[in-house]
Amino acid sequence: MALPLQVQAEIVGREPAGAYHRLVLRAPGIAARVEPGHFVAVAIGGVDSAMLLRRAFSIHRADPAAETIEVVFAEAGRGTRELARLRVGDSVNVVAPLGTPFPLPAEPVSAVMVAGGYGSAPMFALAERIVADGGSVAFVLGAATAQRLYGVDQAQAITEDVVVTTDDGSEGVRGFVTGPLPEVLTAVEADVVYACGPMGMLRAVTEVASAHDARVFTAVEESMACGVGVCMTCVLPVVGDDGVSRFVRSCVDGPCFDGTKVRWDDAGTIPADIEGAAAMGAH
Incomplete structure (x- = not known):
């Protein structure tokens, strides 16, 4: 670190x-x-x-x-x-x-970068690192409108495999990033997916990637009041390697998480089975 x-x-x-x-x-x-x-x-x-x-x-x-x-x-x-x-x-x-950055693969991989809006900002340096290490990348970039896309030209400078989506159809494919994502994962035989964007998008991308047996790492967009792990305003329920669910701080333990470990449906709640839930409820 x-x-x-x-x-x-x-x-x-x-x-x-x-x-x-x-x-x-x-x-x-x-x-x-x-x-x-x-x-x-x-x-x-x-x-x-x-x-x-x-x-x-x-x-x-x-x-x-x-x-x-x-x-x-x-x-x-x-x-x-x-x-x-x-x-x-x-x-x-x-x-x-x-924060904790995206984990870099130890060997060349086929990676797909998925982002919503300016959530794509950290993806280009990551893609360049993967390519420099002998891997290959594809992008699926989405936004509500064409004006709210970011970095399409940067993605195209790295790879020809760039798919764009907009909610209103003003550029690229009409709809969400999860629409063309299965086809992209299959076409490039993806080993890993990296994603950054709204929580709902990250949940959906995790589901698609998991269905295609690709690892998935997500950078969450939680509000971080302090940024250094003191205030506890950015906690998320995440399943640990031991199978126990705990609240972890997005700013210190994240913002990059294994998407399959995040309990997306329980974000913003106190699940009954989270470690320490009884003590939290007592207050």
Whole structure:
């Protein structure tokens, strides 16, 4: 596990990316520690801000030579609106790399990357690593509309096997990523699936991948108030290697999990058979 650093990062690049924003941050010492699937926690508004909680974003790219990391985000609330107003030359306080990254295969594999919206951000560096290690990749990228897709051009630069879906049919196949996914898994004889996106999508992708005997690793999009495992707001029920279900912290134990171990139906609840459920109920 890479030890995180807290640094004042200078914004050295920013640009619109469809419905999203892309920021390039010079963060000395951090980029060399980043693996695909890590995230960064960004302080919003400065030391006098009433926004006390950091915002967590998947790291899109890391360039150790330039000492930069990149994030892609959507304006979804007060914090991200504030972040979108920053300009080149401004600075933000960041902590990274955080979380548990995607597990990398020990040998060449056929992998399928599945993502919804800007959930694709960490997938391209992962795909490049797999290809560099002798494996092959395919992408299934989906979004509600064409404008909300992210990284189709980046995927196409890595492989010809790219399938796009949109809910409204404005680009690619009409429908969800799970529509063409079975055909893609069969066509490329997939060994493993990596997925990032909304919880419902991750559950559905896990079911499809499991039915095709492919391993599946999911990066969950849980709200992370602290990002370092203290506040316990991002817990998920996950089955351990010993078969016992426990609440685990998405920010520390995840955000990347074996999809078959996550109890998707029980997210947001306290299952009766979870370890410690009786004690939780007593409070």
